[in-house]
Amino acid sequence: MSTASSIATAPGALPLLGHLAPLLRDPLAFLRSLSAHGDLVRVCLGPFQAVMVCDPALTHQVLLDDRTFDRGGVLYERLREVGGNGIAACPHSMHRRQRRLLQPAFHPARLARYAQTMTDQIVAMTGSWRDGQVLDVLAEMQTLTGRVTTMTLFSDTLAPPVLRQAIDDITTFAHGTFQRMLMPPPLDRLPIPSNRRFHEARDRLHRTVRTILADHRESGTDQGDLLSALLAARDPDPTETRPALSDDEIADQLVTFFSAGTETTANTVAWALHLLAQHPDIEDRLRAEVDAVLQGSPAAHEHLPRLKLTSRCVTETLRLWPPGWLLTRTIAVDTHLGGHLLPAGTTLLYSAYLIQHRPDLYPDPERFDPDRWDSPRRPAPPRDTFIAFGDGARRCIGDQFSMIESTLALATIASRWQLRPVPGHPVRPDTRNIVLQPRGLRMRAIARTPQHAS
Numbered sequence: 001m002s003t004a005s006s007i008a009t010a011p012g013a014l015p016l017l018g019h020l021a022p023l024l025r026d027p028l029a030f031l032r033s034l035s036a037h038g039d040l041v042r043v044c045l046g047p048f049q050a051v052m053v054c055d056p057a058l059t060h061q062v063l064l065d066d067r068t069f070d071r072g073g074v075l076y077e078r079l080r081e082v083g084g085n086g087i088a089a090c091p092h093s094m095h096r097r098q099r100r101l102l103q104p105a106f107h108p109a110r111l112a113r114y115a116q117t118m119t120d121q122i123v124a125m126t127g128s129w130r131d132g133q134v135l136d137v138l139a140e141m142q143t144l145t146g147r148v149t150t151m152t153l154f155s156d157t158l159a160p161p162v163l164r165q166a167i168d169d170i171t172t173f174a175h176g177t178f179q180r181m182l183m184p185p186p187l188d189r190l191p192i193p194s195n196r197r198f199h200e201a202r203d204r205l206h207r208t209v210r211t212i213l214a215d216h217r218e219s220g221t222d223q224g225d226l227l228s229a230l231l232a233a234r235d236p237d238p239t240e241t242r243p244a245l246s247d248d249e250i251a252d253q254l255v256t257f258f259s260a261g262t263e264t265t266a267n268t269v270a271w272a273l274h275l276l277a278q279h280p281d282i283e284d285r286l287r288a289e290v291d292a293v294l295q296g297s298p299a300a301h302e303h304l305p306r307l308k309l310t311s312r313c314v315t316e317t318l319r320l321w322p323p324g325w326l327l328t329r330t331i332a333v334d335t336h337l338g339g340h341l342l343p344a345g346t347t348l349l350y351s352a353y354l355i356q357h358r359p360d361l362y363p364d365p366e367r368f369d370p371d372r373w374d375s376p377r378r379p380a381p382p383r384d385t386f387i388a389f390g391d392g393a394r395r396c397i398g399d400q401f402s403m404i405e406s407t408l409a410l411a412t413i414a415s416r417w418q419l420r421p422v423p424g425h426p427v428r429p430d431t432r433n434i435v436l437q438p439r440g441l442r443m444r445a446i447a448r449t450p451q452h453a454s
């Protein structure tokens with residue numbers, strides 16, 4: 001059995017800087033290069049050392065054992081600065097109780113109700129576009145997903161400027177967190193613009209969710225949503241009548257859900273629209289599907305089982321551009337992984353991007369090919385290698401929520417509009433961000449008349 005020191009270090013590390021240069025220059029190419037050096041590869045994030053898990057079976061082992069491979073490491077330590085010990089960043093010891101409390105908000109019956117809100121908001125968004133208008137596609141999708149998250153989970157509608165500001169604040173965190181992940185904590189206190197922006201955004205978003213919380217409390221009614229469940233939560237001790245969660249804890253959950261639910265899905269739909277515009281053959285087939293299934297009406301929950309190609313396009317987009325592309329864990333107790341002894345405290349990195357771009361698992365991995373997921377017509381990709389939503393007890397709680405929202409959005413947009421790329425606006429992944437955004441995505445909306453094929 002080898003020790004951690006026998007793990008190969010990725011080539012190109014510089015003294016002090018480690019692998020910061022390739023990580024800042026082209027992190028996706030760097031990730032793709034790593035599996036050639038072993039199943040586990042040592043990576044130096046400036047002053048921090050971490051071990052990248054490049055093998056799908058070992059990644060699976062890490063995801064399923066969330067007690068040993070706990071939420072932590074450089075990313076989650078930084079995310080706690082924004083969402084505290086809310087469900088996404090909290091350690092294993094605090095997780096099960098939170099998950100039990102929050103899971104009912106994602107029950108299938110609830111999702112069917114949320115789908116109606118999603119449909120209404122998608123109709124409102126697509127109805128506000130004008131023929132020939134150039135859209136900032138990501139901003140449109142962020143507004144959509146921000147509205148849907150607040151309306152479904154918090155029974156609230158934020159005034160448009162407040163919602164826009166909240167979304168901009170989340171984008172500021174997503175950039176700031178990536179930067180802070182790579183810099184030593186003492187630098188946080190430097191009075192530089194990026195630190196100031198980060199703190200202002202965090203304080204403003206916490207004030208916004210506090211307002212939502214106060215309004216909700218004042219209304220005094222159980223609205224049957226996630227926020228009502230958080231407010232009504234009581235400790236298992238039957239003699240205890242005080243709320244189980246303090247206002248600070250509830251605010252952390254709201255910030256967590258608002259951030260996790262808004263950016264991720266918005267990016268997925270935006271990337272899907274971009275990919276479809278690059279692949280007219282697939283776009284034509286998608287349009288034929290939505291015209292046949294929707295018959296001119298907006299996409300709704302009951303259409304989902306028949307929107308098969310649309311849903312495969314969403315899955316394939318998540319394979320190519322998984323929003324959470326680089327995530328971390330911390331090892332809670334000395335453990336063995338892939339034949340190496342790893343000491344407690346080691347930071348692990350895992351990447352859906354790396355695994356989902358391995359050519360041995362996904363042949364021709366850079367190709368947008370939704371039919372990979374068309375089983376039984378094509379052999380399905382190996383089980384457990386699609387990890388855009390993570391896996392195990394800490395798998396994304398919003399996986400179905402976001403699949404429904406993305407599929408409905410893509411279907412209604414495709415049935416009513418053709419979105420064409422605007423020349424002179426190259427689209428690139430924004431890799432200085434913890435969420436992979438399609439930077440520069442501008443598209444021209446051309447109205448279409450759906451063909452009501454039977």
Ligand code: HEM
Nearest residue numbers: 087088260261264265324327388389390394396397398402
């Ligand atoms: C396409 C959209 C989405 C993607 C790709 C995505 C991805 C992920 C991933 C990869 C994780 C696990 C992170 C890890 O292993 O370290 C996660 C966790 C989580 N996601 Fe999502 N997510 C999406 C949408 C959503 C939505 C819509 C919500 C809420 C409405 C949400 C809420 C959460 C929460 C609360 C967790 C933490 C779960 C736990 O630790 O128990 N996500 N998500």
